[in-house]
Amino acid sequence: MAAQPAATPAPVAQKGGRKRLTERARAERKLAYMLCAPAVLAMLVVTGYPIAYAIYLSTQRYDLRFPDDREFVGLSNYGEVLTSSTWWLDLTNTVIIMGFSVAIELVLGMAIALIMHRAIWGRGPVRASILIPYGIVTVVAAFAWRYAFDPTTGFVIGLGPISETWAPLAERASSFFVIIMTEVWKTTPFMALLLLAGLALVPDELNEAAKVDGASTVQRFFRITLPLMKPAIVVALLFRALDAFRIFDSVFILTAGANDTETVSILGYNQLINRVNLGLGSAVSVLIFACVIIIAFVFIKGLGASTSQEDDR
Amino acid sequence: MGKVAITIGVAVVSILLGSGCGGDDSGGSRTLKWYVFAEPSGAFQEAADNCTKQANGRYRVEIVDLPTNADQQRELVVRRLAAEDSDIDIIGMDVIWTAEFAEAEWINEVTGANRQRAERGVLPGPLETAKYKGRLWTVPFTSNTQLLWYRKDLVKQVPKTWDEMIDQAERLNTTIQVQAARYEGLVVWFNSLVASAGGEIVDDAGKPVLGAPAVQAAEVMKRLASSSAAPPAMTNNKEDQARLGFESGASAFQVNYSFVYASAKTGAETNPATKKIFENMGWARWPSVDPGKPSRVTLGGINLGVGAFSKNPDLAQEAALCIAQPDNQVIAAEKGGLAPSNEALYQDKRIKKAFPFADLLGESIATGVPRPVTPAYSDISLAIQQTLHPPQDIEPKKTIEDLKDNIDTVSNGGIF
Numbered sequence: 001m002a003a004q005p006a007a008t009p010a011p012v013a014q015k016g017g018r019k020r021l022t023e024r025a026r027a028e029r030k031l032a033y034m035l036c037a038p039a040v041l042a043m044l045v046v047t048g049y050p051i052a053y054a055i056y057l058s059t060q061r062y063d064l065r066f067p068d069d070r071e072f073v074g075l076s077n078y079g080e081v082l083t084s085s086t087w088w089l090d091l092t093n094t095v096i097i098m099g100f101s102v103a104i105e106l107v108l109g110m111a112i113a114l115i116m117h118r119a120i121w122g123r124g125p126v127r128a129s130i131l132i133p134y135g136i137v138t139v140v141a142a143f144a145w146r147y148a149f150d151p152t153t154g155f156v157i158g159l160g161p162i163s164e165t166w167a168p169l170a171e172r173a174s175s176f177f178v179i180i181m182t183e184v185w186k187t188t189p190f191m192a193l194l195l196l197a198g199l200a201l202v203p204d205e206l207n208e209a210a211k212v213d214g215a216s217t218v219q220r221f222f223r224i225t226l227p228l229m230k231p232a233i234v235v236a237l238l239f240r241a242l243d244a245f246r247i248f249d250s251v252f253i254l255t256a257g258a259n260d261t262e263t264v265s266i267l268g269y270n271q272l273i274n275r276v277n278l279g280l281g282s283a284v285s286v287l288i289f290a291c292v293i294i295i296a297f298v299f300i301k302g303l304g305a306s307t308s309q310e311d312d313r
Numbered sequence: 314m315g316k317v318a319i320t321i322g323v324a325v326v327s328i329l330l331g332s333g334c335g336g337d338d339s340g341g342s343r344t345l346k347w348y349v350f351a352e353p354s355g356a357f358q359e360a361a362d363n364c365t366k367q368a369n370g371r372y373r374v375e376i377v378d379l380p381t382n383a384d385q386q387r388e389l390v391v392r393r394l395a396a397e398d399s400d401i402d403i404i405g406m407d408v409i410w411t412a413e414f415a416e417a418e419w420i421n422e423v424t425g426a427n428r429q430r431a432e433r434g435v436l437p438g439p440l441e442t443a444k445y446k447g448r449l450w451t452v453p454f455t456s457n458t459q460l461l462w463y464r465k466d467l468v469k470q471v472p473k474t475w476d477e478m479i480d481q482a483e484r485l486n487t488t489i490q491v492q493a494a495r496y497e498g499l500v501v502w503f504n505s506l507v508a509s510a511g512g513e514i515v516d517d518a519g520k521p522v523l524g525a526p527a528v529q530a531a532e533v534m535k536r537l538a539s540s541s542a543a544p545p546a547m548t549n550n551k552e553d554q555a556r557l558g559f560e561s562g563a564s565a566f567q568v569n570y571s572f573v574y575a576s577a578k579t580g581a582e583t584n585p586a587t588k589k590i591f592e593n594m595g596w597a598r599w600p601s602v603d604p605g606k607p608s609r610v611t612l613g614g615i616n617l618g619v620g621a622f623s624k625n626p627d628l629a630q631e632a633a634l635c636i637a638q639p640d641n642q643v644i645a646a647e648k649g650g651l652a653p654s655n656e657a658l659y660q661d662k663r664i665k666k667a668f669p670f671a672d673l674l675g676e677s678i679a680t681g682v683p684r685p686v687t688p689a690y691s692d693i694s695l696a697i698q699q700t701l702h703p704p705q706d707i708e709p710k711k712t713i714e715d716l717k718d719n720i721d722t723v724s725n726g727g728i729f
Binding site: 061063064065066067080081084085086087150151152164165166167169170255256257258259267270271273274275276277279280 | 384387388391392395413416417494495496545546547548549554557558561688691692695699702703723726727728729
């Protein structure tokens with residue numbers, strides 16, 4: 001098939017428009033499809049099917065305890081979730097946790113990335129030690145934070161000016177503080193790594209040139225480094241925001257959703273796993289999925305994130 | 314969520330691998346799997362071995378450990394039963410699961426001669442927890458309930474009611490340990506208070522009743538939570554934090570299960586501070602809400618159900634009856650500190666030795682109350698936890714009104 005002589009009037013066909021491809025281009029495209037097919041198929045099986053099944057379940061009244069009552073109820077599960085005060089409270093909580101933790105992580109992560117980038121001495125050990133929190137299982141890290149802030153076992157309680165009877169995980173604001181700090185402690189290294197990759201994209205010559213022109217360190221950071229890093233920053237923010245929106249384990253361990261700190265993932269868990277109400281639980285899951293898509297859309301369209309770095313500008 | 318799913322997946326796979334090689338038919342001796350929480354003292358293992366021996370090779374009871382946390386136990390068992398898992402022969406069921414499992418037909422009813430054997434000599438309270446709609450679904454095994462534990466060196470006159478206790482604690486400048494975290498323990502506290510005030514949370518049809526007794530119960534919770542008698546992290550405390558608070562000497566009172574006595578006894582052997590507390594540890598009936606009206610305390614414990622998808626239901630039923638027999642209840646009490654469900658055992662020397670407070674415990678269990686008997690129990694429990702927590706924010710009348718609406722919503726399969 002590919003044995004077409006070079007004499008075929010290929011240039012003419014290409015000028016004629018996108019639809020008309022040469023024999024060879026068509027063959028290449030076909031090969032490309034075939035090479036992609038296994039991956040697409042695997043994606044369909046492991047992500048497409050569960051998503052479709054969740055959407056199907058969310059249109060059913062289906063409680064595992066009462067299988068005989070199963071029936072199609074259309075969108076009423078969504079109505080039930082969206083008219084409940086719990087969903088909106090949990091959504092607010094999730095957004096609070098996401099907003100604060102990602103913002104703090106960005107600032108800290110940038111500082112750490114700069115340190116890692118500039119480290120001349122002991123680069124390996126510095127990078128490795130910064131990554132340690134990220135290597136610890138979230139549940140374990142959350143337990144460590146819980147015990148640290150527990151009035152009977154915690155070293156934080158009674159430290160310096162802190163009252164010995166203070167129970168941070170028994171109040172809403174301080175619970176949020178501990179949850180957000182746990183998230184920040186755990187995932188700042190991830191943010192720092194992504195930003196470090198972005199820093200590597202900034203050519204040294206530009207900084208040198210600016211230096212020669214008399215730009216201060218601060219000016220160089222905000223005028224040269226940051227703008228050039230923008231794609232990396234947006235991707236890092238996107239990854240972390242999506243991750244933070246689905247926060248489950250640390251909240252589950254720290255407060256289990258008490259004191260109005262429940263997140264949407266815990267709401268979904270309660271419906272699906274505790275109440276075994278597959279209909280409602282799937283509706284919550286699909287809504288979380290929709291929120292994640294909206295967040296991703298906002299980042300990609302609004303802030304111009306590009307998953308394949310430079311090629312779409 | 315993803316990480317949790319993976320953890321669960323790994324756990325399930327390892328359980329399957331770990332227990333899958335028993336073989337259910339090897340030369341006439343069938344292996345029966347008993348799913349029950351991981352009891353640390355080995356009392357359940359001993360009971361299982363006793364029954365294997367008594368069966369003379371007809372069956373072998375093999376224990377499959379479940380988590381110790383009751384919510385996690387239920388989640389694991391429910392998921393397997395909903396998938397019609399035939400691996401589950403006998404289930405160590407928390408007393409609150411009876412209605413849910415029976416309604417879903419996940420367990421076999423106990424009938425005929427088996428029923429007579431299962432009911433023989435059982436205290437009325439624990440027997441109630443094994444029934445649903447007048448039929449018997451599980452074999453009563455261990456029971457439990459809370460008592461009031463206090464410091465004899467500090468408390469001159471044992472309080473009879475919650476109000477008296479809070480007054481005293483305020484005067485003595487001490488605290489009262491309760492279970493008020495947002496979990497099942499909060500429901501236990503509320504249920505005991507409502508029943509002690511003469512009311513109930515839901516009726517036989519599962520519809521919310523609540524009313525004045527529930528408002529009284531909510532008032533007690535709010536009063537304690539907003540008084541100086543509330544321990545610092547009260548709204549995060551479960552059974553174990555309450556025990557620690559009492560053992561540390563910070564609290565002169567605690568309401569808790571009988572395990573706290575065994576725990577203080579063990580601690581006293583090594584820790585002189587705990588020894589002083591243990592030597593002054595007194596017990597009394599759970600305080601009442603209305604003066605003169607004896608308290609009615611929530612029942613706990615484990616009953617034995619037979620999985621509806623078991624390949625050997627008759628043998629499993631026989632084994633369940635064997636495990637629950639009085640001798641094994643004594644082992645569970647002596648080794649594991651679990652209270653018996655059999656009435657006569659409270660006069661038994663061995664039980665009296667294991668529980669110096671056996672008379673009080675037997676009396677409290679005999680008059681104890683189950684938690685709402687309805688298939689939607691776990692939904693109702695979640696609604697109670699979410700509505701009454703944190704207790705200091707309760708506005709008695711309004712909160713109970715809200716609770717009524719919320720119970721209605723969840724029992725109809727909704728979210729509030």
